[in-house]
Amino acid sequence: MPELPEVETIKNELEPHVVGRRVTGVSLPWKGIVREPSVNQFRARLIGQRITGLARRGKYLSFSLDSGESLIIHLKMSGSLLLKRNSTDDRFVRAVISLDDGLELYFRDPRKFGRMWLVDDTRTVVGKLGPEPLETGFTVKLLAGLLRGRAAPIKALLCDQDLIAGIGNMYADEALFAAGIHPLRPGGSLSADEVKRLHNAIRQVLRQAIGKKGASIINYYRPDSELGTAHFHFRVAHRRGEVCYNCGTPIQRITVRNRGTYFCPRCQRQ
DNA sequence: CCCGGAACCTGAAGGC
DNA sequence: TGCCTTCAGGTTCCGG
Known part of the structure; x- marks a missing residue:
């Protein structure tokens, strides 16, 4: 995808x-x-x-x-x-x-x-898309401003293209795991430190995936018909039933806004 | 404006 | 073997 x-x-x-x-x-x-x-x-x-x-x-x-x-x-x-x-x-x-x-x-x-x-x-x-998360203008302060006052789950906000452009279901899950944040936390409830961790996680997860030429979960091919390898480095996305690499707890799958959402219940507490 | 859910699509995979 | 259900999820639209 x-x-x-x-x-x-x-x-x-x-x-x-x-x-x-x-x-x-x-x-x-x-x-x-x-x-x-x-x-x-x-x-x-x-x-x-x-x-x-x-x-x-x-x-x-x-x-x-x-x-x-x-x-x-x-x-x-x-x-x-x-x-x-x-x-x-x-x-x-x-x-x-x-x-x-x-x-x-x-x-x-x-x-x-x-x-x-x-x-x-x-x-x-x-025209209505939000900022590019890998550009220099995407700062911790900007992210904090986007989340301020929002009651929707942080997972849903990360996938909102009018808020931030380019993050979808897989990388939202990966970024939240890397930041240690539960996907159902209201966006506006994140502490300053959590926003900082999330900002760093978003950029790190996206940059690593570009380095691996993308993730071939289903139906993704590069123009030469080759696959990407980013999915081999996923730590939660599409790993239901497997255990967390950090703590050994089984990865859980819940539904957020009708989207499969994978997370570690121990590393990402409510 | 904000939030949540359904609809659009079709193939793969698993259960019985 | 074959039918049925679930899963996959980017975007848009609609209702509260």
Whole structure:
């Protein structure tokens, strides 16, 4: 499931192959993947454009185009972007973007949650996102201000993209474990020291996962079809029934906001 | 504005 | 063998 580290990895690995290339064709085996504009407009306006850059914002990937427009992609839960030189027969491919050097960019997405936009201004899609947790502006003080007065569980707040961009279910669990904070603690109830630990944990967990090229729990592939290895370093996420590496207590799974939430009941007390 | 829950999707895995 | 349930969760929408 692509979160910030996975999308960052995809951006880094796609960049050398697509920047400078011209789009020569767009095929849409499942038209529902285009969110904006109409399918005909999308195709007509994209073909012929040169890709001038690639950027990530939260979990969104945006291709800047020489017209000044941007192609924005969100992989949601099961999407991947694969670079291929020979067309493949795969019933889960929802879109294919052909480039002028013969490479093809496949948008593969079994569950049809992923979306694409072609817009003049990226802010129409990503304008409401919160700060980037790995940028220098994301300080302890900023995080404290975001959490102040909030009654919702800290787990839910960490996953709120309008609050902080890019953290999803897996890395929220990992960051809370690293900070020793129970996922159900109200966001506003964290002490100054806990906020400081959480701030440090968020950055450490995301940086480590980028170093491991992301986590391949389900349906995450890098553009060359290789997997990431960050999940081998998870300490709570998806480890139900296994024991905590710190204290030997069995990892618990509860539901927070309809999301599976993994934590150590001893290292992360209420 | 804040909070919680349902809906959108479909395949994998486990129980009986 | 096969059917049924659960799990996976990013985002949006809706109701209180």
